[in-house]
Structure formats: structure tokens, C-alpha cells
Amino acid sequence: MLQEGEYTIADDCRAIVSNGKVMVFKRKQRTLKETDFRCRDCVHYHKGQTSINQASYNFGYICDMKPKEVRNTKFINQKLYYSALKYGKICENFERKED
Numbered sequence: 001m002l003q004e005g006e007y008t009i010a011d012d013c014r015a016i017v018s019n020g021k022v023m024v025f026k027r028k029q030r031t032l033k034e035t036d037f038r039c040r041d042c043v044h045y046h047k048g049q050t051s052i053n054q055a056s057y058n059f060g061y062i063c064d065m066k067p068k069e070v071r072n073t074k075f076i077n078q079k080l081y082y083s084a085l086k087y088g089k090i091c092e093n094f095e096r097k098e099d
Contacts, residue, residue, distance in 0.1 A: 039063065039088040043095045050083050061086065065093035 002022065009015055009024055016023045039045045039061075048062035052075050062081035070078055 037090050037094065037096060038086065039084045039090060040086045041097055042090065042093075043097050044093060045084050048081050049079065051080060052078060063091070063093070065091070 012027050013024050014027050016025070042063070044064040045061060046064070047059055049058070050060045050062060051058045052072070060083050063084040064081065066082040066084070068080040068082060070076055070080055
């Protein structure tokens with residue numbers, strides 16, 4: 001049991017109090033290292049078509065390597081892709097953009 005008072009923890013840790021317990025965790029590394037890349041750094045990441053609704057086509061950032069299956073027979077010739085997040089983790093198809 002802890003005594004009443006103030007305690008010091010390491011700079012790379014954080015503490016949470018929940019249900020009468022004090023829990024100490026390592027902080028997550030939030031800054032990217034020089035070798036870390038994200039979807040936005042890939043040649044397959046750009047603006048494209050993500051879906052079709054009754055009134056319009058929906059555009060967003062997509063990955064060329066992740067196509068969707070089009071099930072609506074009226075739009076069978078359309079090419080749709082899954083959305084890609086700008087800061088998303090890279091996938092096995094990652095190819096770095098030339099700066």
C-alpha cells in the first residue's frame with residue numbers, strides 16, 4: 001500500500017489511477033524515426049474513387065494496391081479502392097516516393 005505523498009517516475013513513463021490502483025506504463029514513442037514511413041510516402045497513395053452512392057461518386061485518398069470488388073452491375077466497369085490513411089502504417093506493397 002502506498003503512503004500519502006508525491007512519487008517520482010521516469011520521464012518515459014506515465015501513471016494512471018483507476019479503481020484505487022496506481023498503474024505505471026511506458027510512454028509510446030510518438031515521433032517518427034528517420035527510417036519510419038507512412039502511407040503518404042508511398043507511390044500508390046493518391047486521391048481516387050472510394051465508393052459510389054445514388055447521387056455521386058465519393059473521392060478520397062486511396063491505395064492503388066487495394067482495389068474493391070464492385071458488386072453493383074450498373075457500375076461493373078468502375079474501379080474502386082479502399083481508403084488509405086495519411087498517417088497509416090505501410091503495407092507489404094510499400095514503394096517509397098522519390099522526393
